[in-house]
Amino acid sequence: MGIIFQDFTKYELTCRENIGLGNINLMDNDVKLQAAINKAYANETVDALPKGIDTQLGVWFSGGVQLSGGQWQKIALSRAFLRDADCYILDEPSASLDPVSEYEIFQRVSELTKGKISIFISHRLYNLRKISSRILVLKDGQLTEQGTHEELMDLNGHYGYLYRLQNNIEFVPNSDI
Structure with a gap:
């Protein structure tokens, strides 16, 4: 099961570890990690990090990079997509995203959950009408x-x-x- 909540956790870990928590067995599998990043449209965020996927995120540690709310949300979505689950629960998965990113994420989630069980919790009804x-x-x-x-x-x-x-x-x- 892949789950992302509106108030997802921002782990003060590397980007790799943040995403890898979705499936610890795949944390060192760069191909699977990159696929999850692509699914969540997080490529630009990860590519812009000083050390890429191995950049320390957050401010607790020296050299850590603080992300915007939308960037953190894309990392959290990547974590959920790494699981490649049969069932997804998404609680306001686009709450911190700009309108363009929100549209892209809903389109992508619609593609990725075809033939799977997906539960979307949203107050933005326009997006639900096309994917539900x-x-x-x-x-x-x-x-x-x-x-x-x-x-x-x-x-x-x-x-x-x-x-x-x-x-x-x-x-x-x-x-x-």
Whole structure:
């Protein structure tokens, strides 16, 4: 299982070790590490580091490099992709990313999880509509709606309201919302 949470851990280790924690048996396998880095679009981040993948990350140790929130998130995604799991849980996997990176990550995750179980937790509904075969809507801790994007839009309930709100589309409220 590959998991990335919105509040992922930033390990004060080398970039290699940060990613390698996804599958310790592959920590010294440069080919597999590079594949995970590519999957997460973290190439530019890793390539820009002074010692590449062997650069110390964080500020606890001398010579450590502090990354931006989006760069750390790409390292965390690389860690999850190193696992090559049958099931992925992604909780707001693009929360710290700029819009272009967010789009790229959602497209990549969609490609990489085809034929696998993937659970996305997101408040940004636009990205979910293209990659989800089934959407579950929670409101006040309760499951209130479920279906495809089209089914939920036709239902004109809470999902439809939020989707239209986020995308600046006029909405005629349903009295049940």
